Amino acid sequence: MGFFSRLFEGMKKTKKSFGEKLKYIFTGNEIDEDFFEELEYILISSDFGVETTSYIIDELRERTKKEKIKKTADCQNLLKTILVEILEEAAPEKLKCPCVIMVLGVNGVGKTTTIGKLAKKFSDENKKVILAAADTFRAAASDQLEVWANRAKVKVVTNEHGVDPAAVVYDSIQSFKAKNADILLIDTAGRLHNKANLMEELRKISRVVQKELPEAEYHKMVIVDGTTGQNALSQVELFNEAVDLTDISITKLDGTSKGGFLVGLAKDFDLDIRYVGVGESAEDLLEFNAKDFVDAIL
């Protein structure tokens, strides 16, 4: 299956529940207050949040006035343009090897699964990949990573349950250097972002990476569950405070969730949206592209 068909197939349900509702309001009637109210309902129901929703609606009001658009049917492309403009700010550049990707996020967003899929993807591209099992907190987390590592045929550096995660990262970097590897993926413990000492642990890992591998491109990528609501913004803000995030990826968009918070994040944070997860298999983790993404949901 090609890239676009995968994205469209994966987000079919999203498009169905979001796009269908929109189609129903872009009917060709005159633009009036009811139209904007309906649009507000649809955007908020899709987790855009009150602030981003107001921003989008204000933009739409202004531009319809300026471009003298009278019919709702002509609004659809305008809405697409507005969304693409915001999301394009967050389009990522290609990864440059050697590089380190530290993967962060609260419990259960799919960090380990995402790393497993990435390992498979990079290994298929003939890159030398090392995994660091720095989640030494959750029961059986490193087992889960090892299963993925075996599937992708890459090396995983682990240690016992409860060991200092920074030590695991240090070991994995030594292995990275010895093997002259291309990409190091660091799995960290899922943690609720308001726990100060756990955040300190992440900073420590970061210090180890920067000291031991200063020449590598260093990505600090937060993973957000596509079913999350406005809490996504506070997750990103707090992880950003802790380690100065560079990237974000979103998982589980193959349900009926719309991931509307992504637009707010692109607007308010200086982050690259790196990957979009739309299914269970490794091929379902797609590189983000603003226009395709908007086309897939709208």
Add this chain to the structure above:
Amino acid sequence: MGMFESLGERLNHIFSKLRNKGKLTELEIKNAMREVRIALLEADVNFMVAKDFINKVSEKAVGEDILKSLTPGQQVIKIVNEELIALMGSTNQKLEVAPKPPTIIMMCGLQGAGKTTMCGKLGFMLRKQGKKPMLVACDVYRPAAINQLKVVSQNAAVDFFEKGTINPVKIAEEAIELAKKKGIDTVIIDTAGRLQINEELMQELENIKNAVHPTEILLTVDAMTGQEAVNVAKSFDEKLDITGVILTKLDGDTRGGAALSIKAVTGKPIKFSGIGEKIGDIEPFHPERMASRILGMGDVLTLIEKAQASMDQEQIKKVEENLRKNTFTFDDFLIQFEQLSKLGNLTDILAMIPGAMGKIRPEDVDESKIKVYKAIIQSMTPKERANPDLIKAGQRKRIANGSGTTIQDVNSLIKQFEQVKLMMKNQNNPRLRKMFGGRRF
């Protein structure tokens, strides 16, 4: 934190403007309700539920007797409180128990909602209540899920059943046969996470249900779920006729709109909530207490229950005694710290104290300090702990080295200790006690 304030803080802020007003106009109520609506939506309360809620409150609030009452602001808050409670299902709903054991609890939910962890917490809670639970590994898809449940059951010190990655229906059936033989009274079945739109996997859950007829089918929902929460709950309920909901990850700054929406949409009660990462971090869900917490009115009942369940009453009594007799030592101080940390996450505890919201910020509570203080006291000799006057400059240096802290840390602990002692002395003084409103410790 600006826009990321919790729902409670935002509502508190809105109502503080109403609270002490002697008169309220319809317009003022309307404006307040508009702000409440935004606060609810920002907390991920379902759009329709929020709309309904606002309509109900507004209708009641603009009634004649409210506007003309002496404390209209308080009356409005009272209405909001009542409606919040009603929204979440009025009273706490306990676990059903099968007339003939074993009671079978089937867990279900999306990937990453926290089912496996919650199985362990439920098992732990039931064991503490004198039951004999067994956890059953029916998640045959996620790598290492079986192993995770095994570790979790060891932490909870409860029985565990696995049968590899064969058909989950068979695993469940065999587990229940075994449970009957072994005298297990509660079987908790962990299932794989799945999307509510995955028909094949939803059918599998229905097959398990039809095979073992669970007493409880509990849907685990991540409290951070957005507008999607109600769709998920509705789909699972339509397919499986769930008996209740468990909200996970309700600790921290989760705004928990899901908590406010699910009951209203499905009619199924929230029975428990997961409130932290430790095995004991599970609470029965009480709508009235949750409403009270959301409105910043605290939750003293839960706090007391927590204290009774986790603190050692004998130890507390001893400390109290020493406080009263003014023979309070560092040993007592250590006991206090230990008992306090048993209560759980300090930030969550703060939310239960009436009036603490907004006055004490979570970032002011430094839990690591308690660890430092404990280490310092543990580096003192028994003599020094009993008689703090023995701790001179030399000793302070030794204690700092021994505990891996600094002399400043040691000094600050000793200062705090002396302040507590002084405070107690004053409290025990009858004349001063009068000033404190007759309270004593």
